[in-house]
Amino acid sequence: MKSKTTVYSIRIPVELRKLMDSVDVNWQEEIRKTIEQRLRKEIRKKMLKEARELRKRTKRISSAELIRADRDAR
Template identity: 50%
Template sequence: MEVVSFRIPPELKRKMKKVDINWSEEVRKFIEAKVKEYMREKALEEIDAMLASLPEAERGTAKKYVRDDRDSN
């Protein structure tokens, strides 16, 4: 595993010592969640960009395809 460090105010550090929490694990979980959230948002932006570049179908196209499929059986 890699090591990451950051600074916090001394008062916060004192308060953290009074709480029985595995801070490394909590920070790791938080970072993992933030990375997942970022990746999801980035994927949605890419999908939106791809969809925006597609030509628009005329109104009723999906309805026509469904009807054609049902009638072919």
């Protein structure tokens, strides 16, 4: 059976690792949550940018024309 997870390694300063070990925190979960939050934020930014670009391209088409074309297609 294949795993549904993967490993992503990073290097951190030794002092940071020592500090991390000195506190009772589930770092895997904390890092995973932070990555997920950042991904959601970046995906929203990307989608908003794409929506704005699409809106700029479609501004030249009036809503009345779209409605008329839709009605004529029926």
